[in-house]
Structures are given as C-alpha cells and as structure tokens.
Amino acid sequence: MQEFDIAIIGAGIGGASLAAMLADAAPGRPVLLAERESFPGYHTTGRSAALYSVLYGNATVCVLTAASRAFFNDPPPGFSEHPLLTPRGVLYVAAEVGSDAVREVRESAARTGTRALPLTPQEAREMVPILHPGPLREALLEPDAMDMDVHGIHQGFLRRAKAGGVDLRSDAPLLAASWDGSTWTLTFPDGPVRARKLVNAAGAWADEVARMAGVPTVGLMPLRRTAMMLDPPPGFDIHRWPAVIDAAGSFYFKPDAGMILASPADETPSPPCDAQADEWDIAVCIDRVQNAADLPVRRVSRSWAGLRSFVADRSPVVGPPALHPGFFWFAAQGGYGIQMAPALARVGASLLDHGVLPPDIADAGVTVADLSPDRCYGD
Template sequence: MTETADILIVGAGIAGIGAGSEAAADASVIVLESEPRAGMHATGRSAALFIRNYGNATLRALNAASAPIFEAAAEFCDGPVLGPRGVLQIAGEDELAALDAYADGAAGLTRMTGAEAAKIVPILRPERIAAALHEPDAQDIDVDRLLQGFQRRLKARGGRVDAGARVTAIAREGGVWRIETQKAVYEAPVIVDAAGGWADELAGLAGVAPLGLVPHRRSAALLPAPGGHDVSRWPLFGTVTETWYAKPDAGKLMVSPADQDPVTPHDVWPEDMVLAEGLDRYARAVTEPVTRVERSWAGMRTFAPDRTPVVGFDPSAEGFFWLAGQGGYGIQTSPALSRHASALLTGRAPELPEAVVAALAPERLRA
C-alpha cells in the first residue's frame, strides 16, 4: 500500500517536526523518521540555550524572529519553554579581539573585569581573565517540551510521524516523489530534506547534487558540582573563542570541549583524548579540580560551507526542499525556521526580511 501526502518530511528532529507542525495547517504532512522516535540525534543532545547575540547576522535575525514565538510557546506546549540562565563569556589577552567582534552589533551585554566575572561564577580564576561579557537575558530552552509541543500540534492538524521508516530509495515520476522505506512506500509532490547530518546523503538518493553539508562532533561530560557549590543559578560560562564551556545541569555541571571535528554521519560518541584535552582547558581556568566524570556523550552539528542554515526549494530539482545545516543554532532558531519553511512550502509570503530569505536559500550554494 502507498501512503500519500502533500508534503513528506524526512527527519523528525526539531527542524522537521517544527516545519511539519506549521505546514500541517495548510497541507497534509507525513514526517518520516528512521529511528524509533523523534529527536534522537542532534535535537536530543543539545545544550539548548536561547542566546540572542549568538551567530552571524542572518542567525541573529532568526533569533530575533524566534523570540516572540518562544515567548508564546505555552499556546502549543504544556507550559513555557524558556527559563532564566544567562551567558558569561571570558577572554584572555589573546582573545580580546574575538570578544570585541562578538560585542559588535550585539545588545544586552555588560563588559566586565575578571574579578567581576568571578563574582558571578566563583570558581573562575580572575587572573586568567582579561575581560568578560555577561548576557543575562540568555535563556535555557526546554527542548523536550518544545519538541513534544511541535508534535502535538502536528497531530492536532492532521499530520503524523512515522518512526522506524528508514529511507531506502527515492525517485520522481510524473511530478511526484516516491520514497521507499523499510516500513512502507510514500508519495508526495514535495519532499523536505530535514535529515540533519545525513542531508547530503538523502539528496544523493534523490539524484540531487549535495550542498557540501558537513556534520561535526560536539562532546560533553557531566561532572559533580565543583567544590560543593550550588551551581543552579550560574550562567553558562566559557571562552569567547569556544575552546570549552560549562553549563549547570540539574545540580551538576556539563562541560564541553567545544569540539567540532568533521565526521561521517553516524550515532556519534566522544573521543577520549578530545574530551580529556577539553576538560584540561576548563580545569586550568577554574579553582576546583575535575574529580570525576559521571557520564559523557556526543552529538552532531551539521554546517553548510558558509555556516548558515539552508532553507528553500532546490533550483535544480522540482519539489525538493532543503531544511538543513542548522549547525549549533538549530533549537534556538527552530521557531523562525519552521514558520519560514512552512511559508515557502505552502506558497505564502515569507515573513522574514528579503536579505535573510536570500541568505538561507540553497541557490547561494549552487553558484
């Protein structure tokens, strides 16, 4: 039996589920997921902060467009998805140029000394900090609540997620895409490539040229609260050049080496040496030693060559839509990207500024 829809979305991470939940208001949508459930890779392993000043100009515009949707998320989630956190970025003498670059065009930042930074995070060594930036308005994102909210809205609008549906073949005939999976056969005039680290591979199955999307590993370790401190009110803190960062996590401290090593798409795991080197960089910046690692994990962050997401129809393949390359910005930009993707998929005018729409379009990478 062949399942049909107006739109088939391949990939049930935050991107695919979010876009599907928006598009389902105007079209029939089926989201295909190879894993047993949604959000098992990058979405489920994200540090998940909403940092308005994070990323290039296009990403900052997406952050701004996402803010009011996040603030109203209780309308489709079972409660608010944002909570207080803050971000503290520190810099040594050799990182001051990077600190200045981050502050350029940013809003809501307070520049401070090492001593002032150590009052916020008392384990920091002030003598190692030439300057710091504090962004108190950065917020935690409840990723699971957001994902579940998107899924409920998708279902309420008549869409669905078919898990365990690994794609084995894709072809286009008579203006319709035909996707064969381990579960069933699906047909639709439009398919959305929201396959994360596998996005270029999926395009290849469809006979569409890749865009040069590359997945990168990002590792993390969970440590006991350092020195018995109550870390619950600490901000995320780390170097502005992203050589490591730390974030409170349920009374403990999650520390990442901020690695971004290119990998082939797979269920990634941390490399022991990379993790050890990152923990050493963290340990040299603080007064409390790393006593033990309770657990560690890794996830994928997939980037386009220009480090900007790709959203739009491929100019060389009718009905093939890219929703990929979100990198480390996928959760915090998902409200705006979901709404933008839905507008393009259903023929509505985009709400984003023209320059942002062009910066996201896949044709920029086809030149």
C-alpha cells in the same frame, strides 16, 4: 499508494517544527513526517546543551534566534505544561582585551538589539567565583540568555503536528526516491508513497538523502561535539551562575540539574552516525575548563556526543534548488536548530507555500539568497 502533499524526512527539531507550522497553516493537509529511528530526535536534538543565546551563531542565526523568542515566551495553548525558557544568562569571557571574538559578540548584540553588558574581570569572578583571574581579561554578560526545555519544545512541536493531521512514522528510513516531473515516489520499509514535495530535514544525513533523490549535495559537514557532566565545585551554590562561554570558542560550561555541563566546543569531522564521546575530547575538555576555572574533576559522571551539521558559511540551508523545485532543503542548522526553531520553521513554511520570507525576517535583513541551497553550488 498513499499520497501526500509534502513528505518531510527527519523528525528532529527541524522536521518536527516545520511539520507543526504547516499543520497550523492548513490543518488536515496531507503531510508525512518520516523518522529513521525508533523515536524522533535521537541523534542531535536529544543531545543539545539546551541554551538559548541570541549572540551564539553568525548574523543569520542570530536574527532567527531573536525572532524565535516571542514563541518561546508565549507558546500556543497546550504546547507545554511548563515554561520553555528559564533564566540563566551567559558570561562570555576572553583571555585578551579587544579580541576579534569579543568584537563579534558586541556586533551581534548591536545587530539584534540584545543586551551585552561589559563586566570587569572582578565583576565576572563575583558571578562565577571559580574563574581564574590570570586568563580572564575581558567579559560580556548576556543577561537575557535562557536555559531551554529541549524535550518540551520538541515534544510540543510533535504534538502540534499530529494534532493538525500530520502522519508521523518512526522506524521509517527513506530507502529510495524517484521524481517523475510532478510527483515523488518514496520507498520506506512498509512500502512506497507519493508526495508532491520532498523536504530534506535529515540532519547529518541530509546530503545522503539528496544523493538518493538525484539532487546535488550542499557540502554538508557533520561535526562531532562532546559534552559531559561533572560534579560541582565543593562549597559553592552554582544554581544562579550563568553559563560561561569562551568567546574564542574553546570551551563552555554551565549549571545543569545540580551538576556542571561542560564541553570543549570541539568540531571533529564525522560521517553521519550515532556519535559517541571520545576519550581524547573528554581530556581536552577537562584541561581547557581547568585552565579557565578552579573546577576539580574527580570523575566524569556521564559523557556523550552529537553531530552539528554545517555548510561552509554556517547558515541554514532552506529552500528548493533552482533546477529541482520539487525538492526542498531544510538542513545545516548546526548547533542552533533548537534556539531558532520557531522562526526557521515559519521561514520554511512560508517558502514552501509562497516562495517568500515572513515579513519580520525579511525586515531584519535575512534574504532568500542567504538561505538558498543554490549558494552552496558555486557558479
């Protein structure tokens, strides 16, 4: 039976980035990266809106996103032939002055040292002329937000993992897992393997993997998020527009390959599945965007949905449960997995091998307890 030091379940952005960091730290180390689908990233990674914003997410997410920027700006040689980030900017808009939502954006900017420039409604409309003046009361610009090359980032991590000796297997759903006190026996369609540590990077299926392994679940909540492509408004050059995000979280839209990518920022509870866009959510998106902007919608050229998986506090779950040290969570990355992937993967690799956080992450105020699965189990 083939033996591995570490077996990672799930080859989306989480599993791929962690595998790459482990391979960088110890090339040739026996690591298995098992993906249930025919190609990695099918369910969530490949359906991302591809926006890097340090101000998008809670305090822990913002720190990890900010700590990932250096990697994106200067990836390792051969990681990608093209830039991973390209300028976009994000315009946060609000329908009332001094709202809690705007205050939270300001606090995130202060905490991470990120520029968040206050704009008058008129200045915001000069940047995005289709914004209606009525519901626009306050605006903040994050000028350093970027578009991300999601495919390039994901494939770069997979290539780096494989170059470091990681055994990547597709069409390899985990069928059973048993622990004998020192080693896992993991059953896949092509037979069993053994592993010293089992890493649960299974995205929306992470609680199911935990149940299979006999480990307490963390209360993972897969939430469906809808997106669609709309024709651009006639008579406007949209290419330099920033992304527009409602600070209260009811919609966002941004230029994307000559079209407008829009979402109602919905969070509909869903079982783990191949999520599909719902007609009602499409209609809600159109209504919310049109209430904020003069964007005629003659047709929806394409729509899709993905699952964003959270626990109650909306921070990632990374680390081993106290009572199950051979099992390692790397899950609950929500809709932020790609933008914080380099830093979170460093966190995972450091906790796996040394039980501590990288110094820069710890210095930024994130603690092991902030990420530990034990926080999800209560008293």
